[in-house]
Amino acid sequence: MTSAPVLSVRGLRIEFPVGGDRLVAARDVSFELAGGECLAIVGESGSGKSVTCLGLLGLVPGQGRVVAGEVIFEGDDLLKLPFEGLRQVRGEKIAMIFQDPSSALNPLFTIERQIRDVLDVHKDWPAKRKRDRILEVLGAVGFPDPARRMKSYPHELSGGLRQRVAIALALACAPRIVIADEATTNLDVSVQAQIIELLVGLKDDLEFSVIFVTHDLALAQHIADRVMVMYAGHPVEVGPVAEVMANPAHPYTVGLLGSAPTGESHRAHRLAAIPGSIPDLRTIGAAAPFAGRCPVRVEGICDRVKPAWTSCGADHLVACHRYERDGREGTTWNR
Amino acid sequence: MTRYLLNRLFQAIAVVWAIAVTVFVLLRLSPGDPATIRGGLDASPEVIESYAREFGTDRPIVDQFARFVGHAFTGDFGTSVRYGEPVTSVVGQALPHTLALGATALLLSVSIALAVGVAAARRPGSWIDAGSSVLAAAGQAMPTFWLGLVLIQVFSVQLGIFPSGGATGFSSLVLPATAVALAMVPTQLRVLRSSMRSTLGEDYVRTARSFGLRERRISYVYALRNASLPVLTVIGVDVGYLLGGVIVAEAVFNYPGIGQLAISALGTRDYPLIQALAIGSAAVFVLLNLLIDLLYAVVDPRVRVSG
């Protein structure tokens, strides 16, 4: 699990122009992903976790731009690659699974055609081999009777099956990294468990790395090796998932965990327990991102200075002024 | 799907029937009588009566309609008053010309709309986007007949590249087809551009992009197929508009098609001819729309199962 990193992201910054202003959707995001590792990026909606993932592959939507940072993959900085080079990485080396399988698949093409299109772009194989590969990946994701049903259209499948197809699509070229962006959020709870199990199994069998984006810390615990917590575009805490769950260091993580009764997964309830809401991303500036809502903020510092990373355990980092001053006792505000 | 198509077929027949009845009744209401006109100013009553018998206009209107429908089913639409020949053969001679013109114009307008609309949707705010708006507005503001006259003026009178009229092979099709097509372009272009824009924002386009598909393939295969559905609807709605444009263009270019026949029927109260033309145009509309329904099912698998 601790081989050399396959992906290392440093100082990633993504901005969107809004009127005359610039909205910083991701600020100074850095992390490494080891081979075969699963990193969970956790945060509520608007925390910049999805846009960070899109930014890795140059897929930031609309007017948004990656303005700084580097994304090192197989010795290249993806952000500096010419478009053609980046395009060849997409889907072949790094593949994505999106949130809503009903809109992420093209309604007018059979699933066979959609998988084959991906193979057509990246693999110079004879037709027979492509066909075999399609059957193989559909089989691997537990798609029933692939030889016959690969001719079906997305609307003929259930939500769970569609998400299996989306995973098959991601696996088609045997990528080194799979980015799952809220891949289970829209599914029924029972289906969600099946898909997670599937993903974990595939990851171990096929030895790819996973970036698992979710707003559900409990879910991250089931699948991830390490977790990075993001808030308002900033990573605030990163560490091994068990360590972070057991000894959360950032007041925001503490809040997330404290408001989550174990075993129960009612999200609205969980986040409601942290008073306030995500700040306006245009006005954070140099402050600590959580300062406005933080029950243990250091007055005069948190709203002026951005905290630096502090070590708080093995492989465990936190960016918090209070922690820097008072240690874990200071940030455990809700016990 | 079968039930749906049967339903549509029934609707189609009803439309043609309604048009046949309306046109028939309307024409019988008119003050002028074809027998009198055919006879001329100083024809004797006997001559007029014999013409009336020949045309069948001396019978009661219901009787006339029944005979008309009966004959129409056997492909007999009567004798043209003006040309003195069976309507079927008069129309038969003109029809190929009109079909060629209509098909060329439709093909041309769809090609222009596709090329410009997709390019404009891919680059919002670019010069081609602005250009497509200008093209759409100009096409809408320019009457087909004037565009035809301008084309004659430039390409045939001044430059002498294309003939100004008649039907002498492909070169004589170019100008009238262009005139008709440019009138159809605005609607098709606008609808395609806006549906293409929204389609390019869909999740599955992002998916395709995230899997490294080429931009051109994403636009022209993945997105265009979805975006073309509303355009199909518009083409169906505009069939009548296309036929109207063809009639006008034929008048401007002295092109020997159905439109010329229709205009020539104006002064002569050529009932059989006008009836046949109205029914024929309704049939074309209805058939093309059925075709588009089928095409819809080909393009969109979701239609195949429902209804």
Place this chain on the structure above:
Amino acid sequence: MAEIASSADGSRVVAARTHGPALGTLRALSWFRSRPRTFQLGCALLAAILLLSFGGPIVLGSDPSEQNLSDYLLAPSPAHPFGTDATGRDLLSRVLHGGRPSLVISTFGMLGSILLGLCVGMLAAFGGRMAQRVTGFVVDVQLALPYVLVAIVLVSVAGASIPLLVLMMVLAGWVQVGRVVRSIALRERSKDYVKAAAVVGASRARIARRYVLPSVLPVIVALAPLQMAAMLVIEATLSFLGMGVRPPQPSWGSIMLEGKNYIDSAWWLTTFPGLAIFLTALSLLLIGDGFERAEGGSLDRVQSIAADDQGENLAPVIAGRVEP
């Protein structure tokens, strides 16, 4: 080109006329300034054309039907800026005189087609099942017949006249309006607050009048200039085919009908009246687009509304047609 030079004054005339007192004028002026350039250009152009068509003949005073056979088919020159026709009449003065009938008749056509379209569209959205079927069927029948063919039938029956011309224009234009009205009315009707009104017992007629009509009307206003442009083109086409305004009373279309015979010798006879139609229609389209943008859409939207029905119902609905 003289028309564009007077644009600055022309635009203010239009803006000021819609509001009376000083404050209203100011507000209208600032609203006008906030519109897109193209809208302002359209207003200026239209104002100039109206001014020339209605004021021009009075100022110029020359009789458009005054013939002077020695001036037979003169090319444009300082004395006759647009040239002369085959009977030596000054084309400029004929084009100026031709504007009035074209504009007036088109206005009637526009009003008539919008009224009919509004009625049928609302009926299609609110009538009972039977009414919906019937309107759908009538729309089908209308769409299946090219308006030129309808005109040929009607002129064959009744002979060309101006009331008939207006009727033909109404028949040619109402379906477009009906489609848009129906689709907006249905969309509005399915909104929650309208449904809520139905639940507490508002009648169908009351919902149509109090809840849906107010949101249909702004669209109608935005549609009116577009419809007017379409009517201008249709009027010209029918007159050009000899089914509309007859010579010697000139309208733009009928001037071109005469000009067509001299297409290879006198280009100006068809070019100038054609330009007049084109510029007028264009100015109306620009204005319509400006209204639409004020509503947050564009011309694309108006034209796509009907096609958008697809989203709700995947069957190939021709908008305005009611599927059982």
